Amino acid sequence: xxxxxxxxxxxxxxxxxxxxxxxxxxxxxxxxxxxxxxxxxxxxxxxxxxxxxxxxxxxxxxxxxxxxxxxxxxxxxxxxxxxxxxxxxxxxxxxxxxxxxxxxxxxxxxxxxxxxxxxxxxxxxxxxxxxxxxxxxxxxxxxxxxxxxxxxxxxxxxxxxxxxxxxxxxxxxxxxxxxxxxxxxxxxxxxxxxxxxxxxxxxxxxxxxxxxxxxxxxxxxxxxxxxxxxxxxxxxxxxxxxxxxxxxxxxxxxxxxxxx
Amino acid sequence: xxxxxxxxxxxxxxxxxxxxxxxxxxxxxxxxxxxxxxxxxxxxxxxxxxxxxxxxxxxxxxxxxxxxxxxxxxxxxxxxxxxxxxxxxxxxxxxxxxxxxxxxxxxxxxxxxxxxxxxxxxxxxxxxxxxxxxxxxxxxxxxxxxxxxxxxxxxxxxxxxxxxxxxxxxxxxxxxxxxxxxxxxxxxxxxxxxxxxxxxxxxxxxxxxxxxxxxxxxxxxxxxxxxxxxxxxxxxxxxxxxxxxxxxxxxxxxxxxxxxxxxxxxxxxxxxxxxxxxxxxxxxxxxxxxxxxxxxxxxxxxxxxxxxxxxxxxxxxxxxxxxxxxxxxxxxxxxxxxxxxxxxxxxxxxxxxxxxxxxxxxxxxxxxxxxxxxxxxxxxxxxxxxxxxxxxxxxxxxxxxxxxxxxxxxxxxxxxxxxxxxxxxxxxxxxxxxxxxxxxxxxxxxxxxxxxxxxxxxxxxxxxxxxxxxxxxxxxxxxxxxxxxxxxxxxxxxxxxxxxxxxxxxxxxxxxxxxxxxxxxxxxxxxxxxxxxxxxxxxxxxxxxxxxxxxxxxxxxxxxxxxxxxxxxxxxxxxxxxxxxxxxxxxxxxxxxxxxxx
Numbered sequence: 001x002x003x004x005x006x007x008x009x010x011x012x013x014x015x016x017x018x019x020x021x022x023x024x025x026x027x028x029x030x031x032x033x034x035x036x037x038x039x040x041x042x043x044x045x046x047x048x049x050x051x052x053x054x055x056x057x058x059x060x061x062x063x064x065x066x067x068x069x070x071x072x073x074x075x076x077x078x079x080x081x082x083x084x085x086x087x088x089x090x091x092x093x094x095x096x097x098x099x100x101x102x103x104x105x106x107x108x109x110x111x112x113x114x115x116x117x118x119x120x121x122x123x124x125x126x127x128x129x130x131x132x133x134x135x136x137x138x139x140x141x142x143x144x145x146x147x148x149x150x151x152x153x154x155x156x157x158x159x160x161x162x163x164x165x166x167x168x169x170x171x172x173x174x175x176x177x178x179x180x181x182x183x184x185x186x187x188x189x190x191x192x193x194x195x196x197x198x199x200x201x202x203x204x205x206x207x208x209x210x211x212x213x214x215x216x217x218x219x220x221x222x223x224x225x226x227x228x229x230x231x232x233x234x235x236x237x238x239x240x241x242x243x244x245x246x247x248x249x250x251x252x253x254x255x256x257x258x259x260x
Numbered sequence: 261x262x263x264x265x266x267x268x269x270x271x272x273x274x275x276x277x278x279x280x281x282x283x284x285x286x287x288x289x290x291x292x293x294x295x296x297x298x299x300x301x302x303x304x305x306x307x308x309x310x311x312x313x314x315x316x317x318x319x320x321x322x323x324x325x326x327x328x329x330x331x332x333x334x335x336x337x338x339x340x341x342x343x344x345x346x347x348x349x350x351x352x353x354x355x356x357x358x359x360x361x362x363x364x365x366x367x368x369x370x371x372x373x374x375x376x377x378x379x380x381x382x383x384x385x386x387x388x389x390x391x392x393x394x395x396x397x398x399x400x401x402x403x404x405x406x407x408x409x410x411x412x413x414x415x416x417x418x419x420x421x422x423x424x425x426x427x428x429x430x431x432x433x434x435x436x437x438x439x440x441x442x443x444x445x446x447x448x449x450x451x452x453x454x455x456x457x458x459x460x461x462x463x464x465x466x467x468x469x470x471x472x473x474x475x476x477x478x479x480x481x482x483x484x485x486x487x488x489x490x491x492x493x494x495x496x497x498x499x500x501x502x503x504x505x506x507x508x509x510x511x512x513x514x515x516x517x518x519x520x521x522x523x524x525x526x527x528x529x530x531x532x533x534x535x536x537x538x539x540x541x542x543x544x545x546x547x548x549x550x551x552x553x554x555x556x557x558x559x560x561x562x563x564x565x566x567x568x569x570x571x572x573x574x575x576x577x578x579x580x581x582x583x584x585x586x587x588x589x590x591x592x593x594x595x596x597x598x599x600x601x602x603x604x605x606x607x608x609x610x611x612x613x614x615x616x617x618x619x620x621x622x623x624x625x626x627x628x629x630x631x632x633x634x635x636x637x638x639x640x641x642x643x644x645x646x647x648x649x650x651x652x653x654x655x656x657x658x659x660x661x662x663x664x665x666x667x668x669x670x671x672x673x674x675x676x677x678x679x680x681x682x683x684x685x686x687x688x689x690x691x692x693x694x695x696x697x698x699x700x701x702x703x704x705x706x707x708x709x710x711x712x713x714x715x716x717x718x719x720x721x722x723x724x725x726x727x728x729x730x731x732x733x734x735x736x737x738x739x740x741x742x743x744x745x746x747x748x749x750x751x752x753x754x755x756x757x758x759x760x761x762x763x764x765x766x767x768x769x770x771x772x773x774x775x776x777x778x779x780x781x782x783x784x785x786x787x788x789x790x791x792x793x794x795x796x797x798x799x800x801x802x803x804x805x806x807x808x809x810x811x812x813x814x815x816x817x818x819x820x821x822x823x824x825x826x827x828x829x830x831x832x833x834x835x836x837x838x839x840x841x842x843x844x845x846x847x848x849x850x851x852x853x854x855x856x857x858x
Contacts, residue, residue, distance in 0.1 A: 111343030111750070112725070113609060113641060113668050114699075116400065118426040118454065122559060123610070152344065154801070165344075 110152070110165045151235065157185050157212075157243035168235045174227050178214065185243060216241050272297075276305045285310050304328055311335070312745075312770050314352060314376065315795065318845040319360035329365040331395075332357070336376035338773050338839055339723075340748055342400060345775055345837070347801055349852050354378040354401075356850075362389035370395040370421075377401065380408035387415035395421035395449075405430035406455070413439035421449040423476075431457035438463045447471040451478035453502045453533060461487045468494050478502025481535040486514040492521030500554075501525075503533035506541040519544045530554035530580075539567045549574035558582040558608045564591070573598045584610040585619040585641060592624035596631025604637035609668060622649035629656035636694075637662040645702060646674045650684025654691040663688055664699035670726035670751070673703035680704050686711035689719075699723040709733035713740025721746040734758035738765045748773040756783025759838075763790050771841035782831035784838055788858035795847055796858045799837035 151168040164184050171177045214226040217240040226234070226241070279302055282288050292302040308331040311322065323329070336352025354376045361368050368390045378401050387393055393416055406429065412422065413436060437460050440447075447467070452459070459482050468474060468491045476499060479488065483504025492498070508515040518541070522528075528548050537560050552575050557563050563571065564586040572591070575581075578599040583591070585607050595602065605628060607620055622645045629635065629652065636659045645667055654660070665685075674681055681702040689695060689711050696718055700708065704727035712719065713736035720743050728734065734754040737747065738761055747769065755778035766772055766787075781798070788796035847857040 109670070109751075111340065111345045112670065113666055114340075114343045114723075114725070115609070115641075116342045116426060117344060118400065118428065119558075119608065123561070 153216075153238055153240055155181060155184070155241040155243070158245050166241070168238060173231050174234075177226075181214065181241070181243065212243050213246050214241065215244055272301055275301050279305055283308075307331060309333070313841050313843075314357065315845060315848055316770070316841060316843045319357040320364075321845070322357075323360040323364035327364055328367060329361070330367050331370035331372070332361065332365075332368065333372040333374075334376060335374045338748070338771060339375075339746070340750065340773055340775065341375055345750065347799065347852075347854060350799070350855065351848065351850055351852065352376045353850060354403075355382045358382045358386050358389070362386075366390065367392060369393055370397075372397040372399075373401055374399040375401065377403040378408070380404050380411065383408035384411045384415075387412050391417070394418060394446075395423075397421065397423040397425075398427050399425040400427060402428040406432045406434075406436040406457070409452075410436035410439040413437070413444075414441065416444075418446045419444065420446055420473075422447075423449055423451045424454050425451065427454050429455055431455060434458045434460040434463075437467065440467050442470070445470050446473065448473045449476035449500075450474070451476065451502065453478040453480050455480045455482075458482045465490055465494070471495075474498065476500035476530075478532060479504040481505050481533075484514070485512075485518055485541065489514055489517035489521045492518070492525060496524045497527055498525050499527050500530040501528060501532070502556075503531070503535070503537075505535045506533070506537035507535075508538060508541050510540055515540060515544065519547075523547050526551075528552070530556075532556035532559075532582075534560035534563055536560075537562050542567055542571050545571065546574055550576060552578055554578070554580040556580075556582040557587075558584055558606065560584070561586060561610050564588070569594045575599055576601075578602055580604040582606040582608070584608050586610040587620075589620055589624035589627065592620060593627045593631075596627040599632060601634060602628070602632040603634050605632075605635060606639040607641055608639075609641040619643055622646050625649060626652050626656075629653040633657055634659065636660055639664045639666075641666045641668060643668055644672060644675050645681060645684065646676050647679065647681055647684035647687075648676070650681065651687040654687045658691045659694065660688065660692040661694050662697040663692065663695060664697065664723070665701060666699065667702040670701070671703045680707070682707040682711065686715075689715040694718050697721045700727060701725060705729050706733040706736070709736040713737050716741055718743055720744060722748070724749045724752055726751045728752045728754060731755055731758035731761070735761040738762045744768075745770045747771075749775070749777060751776045753778050755779055756786070759783050760786055760790075763787055766791060766794055766840055767842050769842065771839065773837075773839050774835075775837040777838075779835050779838060780831065781833045781835055784835055785831065785858050787840065793842060793844075794840055795843050797839045797841075797848070797851070798835050798856045798858065799839065799854055800856065801836070801854050 152165045153168060155164045155166055166177070166180065166184075168177070171180065215223050216226050216234070216238045217223050218237040219239060223242070229237075275298065279288070279291065282291065285308065288302055288306060292299045303325050304327065306326045306328060309322065309326055309329055310333045311317065312335050314334050314336045334354070334357060336354075337346055337350060340346060341350070341352075352375060354373055355378075358371075362385060366389070369392050371386065371393075372395075376398075378398065383404055386396070396412060396419075404427075409422075409424075409429070412419070419440075434457065440463075444467075448471075450467075450471075459480065461483065464479075464483065465487065468477070474495050475497065477491070477495070478500070479491075479502055481504060485504075485506060485508040488504055488506075492501075508518070522544055525548065529552060531545070531548075531552060531554070534557055542563065549571065555572075555575060555578055557568070561584055564584070565588075568583070568587045568591045572578075572581075572595055576598055579601055581595065581599065581602060581604070583606070587595075587607075592607075595605075607624075609619070620640070620642050622642065625640055625642070625645075626649050633656055635657045638660065639662075642665070645665060650665075667681075673679055674684070681700075682705055685700050685704070685708050689698070695716055698712070698716065698719055698721070700723070706729045709728060709732075712722070716722075717740075719741045722737060722741070722744065724747075731754055733752070734749070735758050737744070738758075744765075750773075752774075754774065759774070759779050760783060784796055784798060788794070848855070851857060
């Protein structure tokens with residue numbers, strides 16, 4: 001009876017793992033291949049984006065967020081402790097396997113934390129204005145959270161019993177989205193996801209994209225491979241996402257799309 | 261028998277007079293069941309009706325039963341719709357209700373709706389069908405625009421109250437405010453804080469000028485300090501103010517004007533808004549803080565740190581405080597020392613996605629409980645909580661009627677001990693005998709439900725997420741909480757066994773919501789079969805999606821009575837979302853294709 005829940009709620013609020021000595025070790029950044037650390041679930045497409053800083057204090061987590069968070073402001077921040085949540089039970093907490101999340105991926109749970117959409121939308125604009133005032137200059141590209149709303153699109157996957165939804169505005173690029181989706185659906189691919197080494201292999205498959213392909217339906221109703229167009233254009237035209245088996249997606253050759 | 265015949269001779273007018281002292285609607289519901297005569301007297305004299313679930317009864321039937329109705333309160337979508345768990349177009353339409361009332365209840369004066377979909381056309385109908393219409397309160401509603409508001413403003417001869425709280429309103433321009441006729445002088449309460457767009461400031465000022473009875477005014481962010489000052493000068497009797505934008509330059513005329521205006525408002529008891537509040541404008545507010553009973557800073561991320569402390573320490577009579585967690589444990593400590601009368605506290609997360617340094621922890625909550633023993637209502641978002649803190653809090657504040665704690669990270673244990681938070685929440689239910697509403701979070705096992713079932717006898721509403729281990733958890737609650745009215749569950753491992761443990765229980769409740777749990781279609785069908793007085797509804801966007809895909813993107817119309825999906829295939833399929841509620845209205849006739857009534 002273990003529903004694949006462990007994998008897809010890892011998201012929501014901001015971290016908050018108390019940085020004890022042990023935790024710090026777990027959150028220490030290391031360069032390494034996927035799977036080199038025990039129970040390491042996933043990974044590292046984004047390793048090269050990460051600065052290899054060490055952590056010295058409780059405030060470090062925030063520092064980390066800031067460090068890598070150049071292109072995604074505010075809501076694009078990283079969630080590490082989600083990982084702790086993803087471990088799901090007290091026993092695996094000791095591994096803090098999750099704390100080894102290295103990518104800036106943000107998996108998310110619809111409707112968590114339980115805050116009214118009205119409040120979320122309103123605070124998004126209120127906070128943006130505060131932060132814009134505080135910053136002398138904006139280092140990276142713009143806050144993608146300019147508008148007031150979220151952009152939820154449904155994500156379906158061949159063989160999975162539930163639909164999920166993702167808020168495209170929370171991601172700054174394809175890599176983040178891809179990692180987030182992998183986390184969200186990894187439970188389904190291994191039919192349970194409890195077996196860590198099993199899912200590790202599965203994950204590698206996902207990463208290699210040999211088994212699954214990410215596609216989307218655009219405004220015109222055409223199904224396209226994800227990744228062809230610039231990110232911003234994708235966010236604007238994506239209506240639905242679908243994770244297809246690689247074999248099914250053969251017909252969807254990437255094609256240059258004439259933008260209207 | 262003698263007693264019964266004596267009652268028939270008891271003059272109706274006398275009984276009616278007696279009933280007029282019964283204002284609590286459950287009491288009125290009770291007396292209406294005594295006998296036919298009382299049912300008739302009660303229904304004809306009933307002025308206020310509360311419908312907690314708009315699908316529990318058909319609008320026509322409600323309207324026909326209470327022709328003398330003056331005030332109607334309606335709630336539509338399930339609570340979790342607030343968090344995007346209910347797809348758009350689910351329902352909760354106000355139209356049928358307004359139409360039914362228009363046919364049968366001409367005396368309608370007040371309409372209060374929460375989580376319903378209201379169209380502009382419905383608002384037009386509303387103001388034209390009821391000559392005495394006085395008060396419209398919309399909370400978390402959607403489907404209408406400022407054109408609808410214009411219709412309300414224009415046509416209501418004696419509008420007293422227009423209260424818009426946190427609605428999604430399509431903004432079609434600022435002209436709606438002009439629609440209040442010049443002879444409209446009856447306004448007592450006007451709240452348009454949730455409107456996102458511009459308002460016509462001159463119209464606003466004129467409206468306020470000709471509304472001598474105005475007690476409550478909540479402006480939106482588009483109203484600048486200059487206008488606020490002018491308005492305040494016009495209504496020194498204001499009791500409840502929602503400021504517009506509180507951005508003002510030092511020593512500007514507007515700022516000076518604001519200070520003097522505020523000082524004249526001796527009756528001001530409640531403040532909200534504070535959009536973009538600059539520290540300077542906060543200074544202007546100090547002189548009235550001592551009399552404030554309500555303060556809402558939850559949309560004011562600029563008010564934090566020392567600014568907050570300077571403000572709050574003056575608010576010694578405060579009963580109700582809503583803040584953001586950016587005030588930090590430090591800010592809460594000051595609240596604890598200054599606001600000794602505090603009864604309600606809500607702490608919202610300021611930044612959903614990054615662990616900022618100045619957020620609140622269990623320390624803040626413990627401080628509050630120590631300093632404010634009268635606290636009875638709590639909503640607290642935090643990053644972590646410990647069992648010992650919760651135990652301390654419940655010892656300090658045994659009077660909680662509403663206790664909602666949201667630990668932002670699902671399934672997070674007590675960081676000090678790595679244990680689940682069963683004991684902490686258990687302490688709350690053991691100590692707080694009057695607890696009516698409870699929301700729990702963090703790492704929780706079946707044990708916490710054992711406690712809830714055993715001790716939370718007054719509990720009416722319970723919200724659970726990412727908690728529990730087995731069906732036994734949910735069963736404890738169903739068996740133990742005698743007064744349970746609403747149970748909402750998401751992402752918990754409760755399955756058919758729990759769902760079917762006590763099916764008659766659901767008839768005593770308003771509703772049950774379960775999403776992302778472990779229930780199957782088989783279990784839901786079993787429930788529907790056993791309990792025909794319930795609507796057992798499944799929301800399955802996935803299936804509707806599948807159908808769409810199969811038809812190459814052409815969505816097939818799936819009528820509500822089409823059993824194709826329900827009866828083909830595998831009953832072991834997991835159900836994504838389940839909504840069960842008692843009703844005398846039968847299955848919904850307006851359900852969209854993704855809602856299946858079993």
